[in-house]
Amino acid sequence: MEKLLEIKNLCTHFDSRNGCVNAVCNVNMDIHRRQIIGLIGETGCGKSVLGQSVLKLLPKNACITGKILFEGKDILKMSVKELRAVRGHKIAFICQNPAEALNPLMKNGTQIMESVRINQALSKKECRETSIDLLNILGFSEPKSIMHKYPNELSGGMKQRVLAAMGMSGYPSLLIADEPTKGLDAIKRRQVIATIRKFTETTGCAVLIITHDLKFASAICDTIAVMYAGEIVETGDMEALFNDPKHPYLMALIKSQPCKGLNVLNGTVCSLIDLPSNCRFFDRCSYAAGICQDQHPDLLTLNEAHRVRCLKYV
Amino acid sequence: MRVQAIIKKLCTTLVTALLVALLCFSVMFYSPGNPAEKLLRYKDPTGGLNQKTVEMYAEKLGTNGDFFEQFGDWLAGILKGDFGISFKTGLPVLHEFTARAGCTISLMLLSTLLALVVGLALGILSTLYHNKILDKIIRFFVVFNMSVPSFWMALLLLWIFSIQFHLLPSFGFNGFSSLILPVTVLGLSYSSTIIRMTKSCLMDNLSSAYVVTARAKGLSESSIMIRHVLINIALPIITLCGTNMTSLLGGSVIIENIYGLPGLGNYLIMAIMVKDFPVILGFVFIFALFIMLINFLVDLTYTLIDPRVRMAMNEK
Amino acid sequence: MKNNKHIIIALTVLTAILLLFVIISPYLFSASYDLDMKNALQAPNSAHLFGSDNLGRDLFGRSFIGLRLSLALALVIQITCLFMGAIFGTISGYYGGVIDKVYIMIQDVVMSFPSLIASLCLIAMLGPGIHTLIIALSCTGWVTYARLIRSEVVSLKELDYIQGARAIGASSGYVLFRHILPNVLRPLIPLFTLMIGHTVLAISGLGFLGFGVQPPTAEIGLMIKDGLTYITRAPWMILAPGLLLCLYVWLFNALGDELQEWLNPKKDYLHI
Secondary structure, eight states: OOEEEEEEEEEEEEEETTEEEEEEEEEEEEEETTOEEEEEOOTTSSHHHHHHHHTTOSOTTEEEEEEEEETTEEGGGOOHHHHHHHBTTTEEEEOSOHHHHSOTTSOHHHHHHHHHHHHSOOOHHHHHHHHHHHHHHTTOSOHHHHHHSOGGGSOHHHHHHHHHHHHHTTOOSEEEEESTTTTOOHHHHHHHHHHHHHHHHHHOOEEEEEESOHHHHHHHOSEEEEEETTEEEEEEEHHHHHHSOOSHHHHHHHHTSGGGTOOOOOSOOOOSSSOOSSOTTGGGOTTOOHHHHHOOOOOEESSSSOEEOOGGGO | OHHHHHHHHHHHHHHHHHHHHHHHHHHHHHSSSOHHHHHHHHHOSSSOOOHHHHHHHHHHHTOOSOHHHHHHHHHHHHHTTOOOBOTTTOSBHHHHHHHHHHHHHHHHHHHHHHHHHHHHHHHHHHHHTTTSHHHHHHHHHHHHHHHSOHHHHHHHHIIIIIIISOOSOOSSOOSTHHHHHHHHHHHHHHHHHHHHHHHHHHHHHHTSHHHHHHHHHTOOHHHIIIIIIHHHHHHHHHHHHHHHHHHHHHHHHHHHHHHTOOSHHHHHHHHHHHTOHHHHHHHHHHHHHHHHHHHHHHHHHHHHHOHHHHHHHHHO | OTTHHHHHHHHHHHHHHHHHHHHTHHHHOGGGGSOOGGGTTOOSOSSSTTOBOTTOOBHHHHHHHHHHHHHHHHHHHHHHHHHHHHHHHHHHHHHOHHHHHHHHHHHHHHHTSOHHHHHHHHHHHHOSSHHHHHHHHHHHHHHHHHHHHHHHHHHHHTSHHHHHHHHTTOOHHHIIIIIIHHHHHHHHHHHHHHHHHHHHHHHHHHHHHTSSSOTTSOOHHHHHHHHGGGTTTOTHHHHHHHHHHHHHHHHHHHHHHHHHHHHOTTOOOOOO
């Protein structure tokens, strides 16, 4: 399969009042065409920052180093104009928290049409029709009335589908969905899965899903990458990973699911400001050995698809 | 539904206006001396009071009777557009008001406009250069500007431009050039709050999720600012302009007094000095009505622009 | 931003020193009450740093003595306002219902007068003087606090931990003093600092119009008013005291602004 996006040695840090926060450290990741890849990890592990780094959507105090090659071109080195041509057009992004991701003072229709207009040279009337079509595809029964409503008149799930319609308008080759199931119940979660499926069927794009919801990830992804304290600790095929987790963190995550007995993982994540020089999971790991205290593990290749960052397998 | 909400709002405004009228009138009513005595004292401050003349004047003014009777008379007069007669000039208060309103209104509008232009420009600049040197300079300017008494600023500018360099007229009203200094003083002193408000709203909005969405769409920074952010910061700024208008009425009193402009504030202060009660009462009540009108308009703008407010109103 | 605490400490120390200077000023400049017609209208020089006025009084000393009075008055007025605002704001915000509606009505009435005009009218009715000044400025100033406190109390009482405290049967007094007031203090501290500066300006404005402190007491607004006649011959009578006033008010405003940045970085409460 052809590589669509290649992330090489990506580091993102923020200057804050209390010091430099290393949100993402040395991440390498490949996304192939039509692949659905899930990035999982707990809150604050840097997964959202990684997603936003790809489109340079982070606030000004963020510093991104490394390479993000999209179709062979480095996004980090692009001019503002080139970057804008990628945003929306080639890579779509759906924010977490759909409640606030739409401009509250603009009609839904105007916001969707705005996206259509950026991506396709159409007249106003054609834009309107395209927008209505998009809403139709995403399962709105009365797209015309949705166009005339304001975001506050829609439910959370509907807002997310409006956001998806905006993302679809450019027929992108990659969709980044940041926490699409955050705060949604089981039924809504099924709707989101349907929305994303619809999205990939219509546009034929690859998807990067950022989530902390293992069940959701296992339902939709082909490949999974697990993040912990700014690093990728394990990646591989979804089935291989969930059936045979190698990293103690992923094992603990799977055990902590309600359906697997809700075994809570004790301890807290190490601070992203003063990073330890040994294994970042050392304090919470039930398999920790002496060597783990001194050495920082590298990403080990177990087999072609499965890689893990743990000294247990050295 | 929406019309009902507006009518309800209008009704509460009217009740407030009635309370304001009651307050104004009772302060005047219970201040020492009855109106006839006040008028006689005004006409001849040194002479004693002759009981007969007092009664005669009381008859003439219609100020015999208890509080509510007189209050009713006064209110009925207002409804007919009769605010009483000025002690000083013998002309109807309303006439005195309309003759001077133009000057004050143009002063207020021009000052608000200047404050808005300066405030928005500096507010946007200090957001774009957040924590850079320009932002710090602007922040210093804001705090310093809040610390300068407007009357002193007025005198300083008067001294520089009229006395030292003879560039602008110093006193009285003859054309637009007389308004330059007063508008500059008032506009600058009210720009501080607008700069602050613009900056804090912009900072909030620029880091909000809808801006991230707009960026992810591929919109340019300038069109994000113009199409998305400005309308969102418009509401708090309109509110602020409303409250600024209120205190501008007060601020214009001092400034008109210094520059000798024939406006409402200047006349009101003369009236207060000589205790021309009908004028004080009438002017203060009209000012209060004007402020209530502004607040009402601000609320109305909210319901027009913000669908969330509209929805909350409809739910009520 | 990073050195905000250092700035606050520096400003506090500077304010303290300058305030101390103001407090002891009557003992330092006791001679500035004396008339000295021979030295009237002198430009600033080594004997009279700010020059002298039309009666030959030293403007430097008089400015400080005037400022002392203004600051003391501002403190009294703001404490009164804070007290009134706290009572009205807390009660209407916490109990809601009819009390809140009545309070909103009162607030609307008070706010439909520009504060300067309302104070002028009150002073005109009661006759000018220091007591009237305090009454007038307190009557118009308390709404600022009441509004802020009310809105904070309203939003705080919906929070889970306060609902929780109420659910386990804590009395209203306990909840108010233990949980709500400490949180309201955060926005109040910078506001109070800022309002001191604001009130000093208002006092001098009223003094300038002749409705504040009455002569022969030294007060900056009054001194500037006296200087009006001599604006062409002796501009320092206007400029020098005003500059000193600006400096002191600036200190309070800058301190309030930094405190605001430090205590409530997320929300700007100071759009007064």
